[in-house]
Amino acid sequence: MTDFSTLAVHGGYNANRNDNAVSVPIYASAAFDLENAARGRDLAAGEISGFEYSRVANPTVDALERRLAALEGGVGAVAVSSGMAAVSYALMCAGEGGGRIIAPTNLYGASVDALGDFLPQFGIHADFVKDINDLHEIESLIGPATRAIFAETVANPNTAITDIRPLADLAHRHGLALILDNTVPTPYLLRPIEFGADIVVHSTTKGITGHGNAIGGVIVDAGRFDWANGRFLQFTRPEQVIADIDGNRRSFSGAFGSEAFIRRIRVKYLRTFGAVQSPFNAYLQLIGLETLPQRVARQVETATAIAGHLEHTPHVVSVNYSGLPDSPYHALAGKYFPRGVGQILSFKVEGGADRVRRILDGVKLFSYVPNIGDARSLIVDPANITHREVPESYRKAAGVSDDLIRLSIGLEDAGDLMADLDRAIAGAYGE
Numbered sequence: 033m034t035d036f037s038t039l040a041v042h043g044g045y046n047a048n049r050n051d052n053a054v055s056v057p058i059y060a061s062a063a064f065d066l067e068n069a070a071r072g073r074d075l076a077a078g079e080i081s082g083f084e085y086s087r088v089a090n091p092t093v094d095a096l097e098r099r100l101a102a103l104e105g106g107v108g109a110v111a112v113s114s115g116m117a118a119v120s121y122a123l124m125c126a127g128e129g130g131g132r133i134i135a136p137t138n139l140y141g142a143s144v145d146a147l148g149d150f151l152p153q154f155g156i157h158a159d160f161v162k163d164i165n166d167l168h169e170i171e172s173l174i175g176p177a178t179r180a181i182f183a184e185t186v187a188n189p190n191t192a193i194t195d196i197r198p199l200a201d202l203a204h205r206h207g208l209a210l211i212l213d214n215t216v217p218t219p220y221l222l223r224p225i226e227f228g229a230d231i232v233v234h235s236t237t238k239g240i241t242g243h244g245n246a247i248g249g250v251i252v253d254a255g256r257f258d259w260a261n262g263r264f265l266q267f268t269r270p271e272q273v274i275a276d277i278d279g280n281r282r283s284f285s286g287a288f289g290s291e292a293f294i295r296r297i298r299v300k301y302l303r304t305f306g307a308v309q310s311p312f313n314a315y316l317q318l319i320g321l322e323t324l325p326q327r328v329a330r331q332v333e334t335a336t337a338i339a340g341h342l343e344h345t346p347h348v349v350s351v352n353y354s355g356l357p358d359s360p361y362h363a364l365a366g367k368y369f370p371r372g373v374g375q376i377l378s379f380k381v382e383g384g385a386d387r388v389r390r391i392l393d394g395v396k397l398f399s400y401v402p403n404i405g406d407a408r409s410l411i412v413d414p415a416n417i418t419h420r421e422v423p424e425s426y427r428k429a430a431g432v433s434d435d436l437i438r439l440s441i442g443l444e445d446a447g448d449l450m451a452d453l454d455r456a457i458a459g460a461y462g463e
């Protein structure tokens with residue numbers, strides 16, 4: 033098997049097919065010459081592979097998709113314009129026609145809003161659980177309309193870890209798909225497909241790009257799930273859009289088999305709703321991927337050191353970082369994350385929101401930014417920024433309170449970052 037670091041640089045791209053360009057070219061073209069009538073007809077019918085129109089596929093974006101599919105161990109991927117487009121498309125594709133999704137309350141704020149408030153307007157509903165690792169509660173919610181279980185591999189901001197293997201086994205016993213958001217760890221730290229996940233989504237804006245300079249998302253398909261098992265009628269219904277070359281309607285499961293999900297994402301969701309990844313953003317993400325292992329390894333090392341330091345810092349009440357020995361998720365961290373759990377951590381301080389504001393205003397190296405995975409270290413108050421649309425009861429259950437601060441650790445010197453936090457915290461308490 034090719035090493036991860038090698039795939040991060042070379043995966044999904046053949047220079048010989050691109051005029052020997054060492055770096056993936058930016059194909060800034062809205063459409064592509066079909067060459068002749070016969071080839072155009074074959075492309076439109078899906079009988080041959082190639083490029084017609086960049087709303088459906090583009091060579092630069094294709095290289096990114098192939099590389100990410102290789103890094104996650106999937107059969108295919110579709111890159112989209114943002115992480116929330118990836119989450120929304122994946123959940124809608126699974127839940128079409130009145131399906132229900134089981135999910136935890138400690139998701140990213142926009143995901144909670146999508147499942148709890150917006151997707152119900154499209155007939156897709158959520159059954160929320162407090163603890164995604166409580167298999168008894170999850171099983172009690174499974175009904176005829178349940179289609180999938182959705183969770184984050186590492187929750188943001190409390191770094192709670194999903195126990196993937198037993199959750200996947202439970203889902204598959206009931207014919208459900210397991211969809212996981214793997215944004216926080218990136219595939220360098222965790223490949224959920226290896227533990228039974230069926231669909232993996234990312235906000236590639238975060239650690240995959242790694243420099244805070246491009247928005248993007250991706251959906252990766254493991255290619256193992258049976259979408260024709262009776263729960264997903266959208267995959268067995270014949271459709272004109274994928275009719276064969278003679279005009280005979282086909283179903284996605286019948287035409288594409290194990291790749292039915294990712295093909296439906298591209299043909300129905302990307303093509304229709306149009307949240308297209310731009311070639312330039314795809315290029316920036318490909319460049320970011322080349323240094324993903326080195327960046328994330330350094331960030332994990334620094335995040336672990338800072339989390340340990342904060343445990344002994346005056347006025348810090350508690351620290352959330354699953355990589356710490358006293359974390360309730362430490363055993364799961366050892367099971368799934370031999371390279372570490374990521375660059376995100378959070379901590380609570382004495383005195384509530386007023387002290388939090390003083391700390392936010394007091395740091396000099398940390399940037400007050402609602403992003404994660406950047407080369408720069410970032411700081412934010414989740415209750416007011418990233419999780420403000422989440423219902424209060426869900427926020428409290430996830431530990432997102434007014435006294436919580438989240439950090440995303442970058443590539444700066446660990447000692448400099450600790451000193452910056454120490455100064456800001458001391459200053460917030462008049463010391």
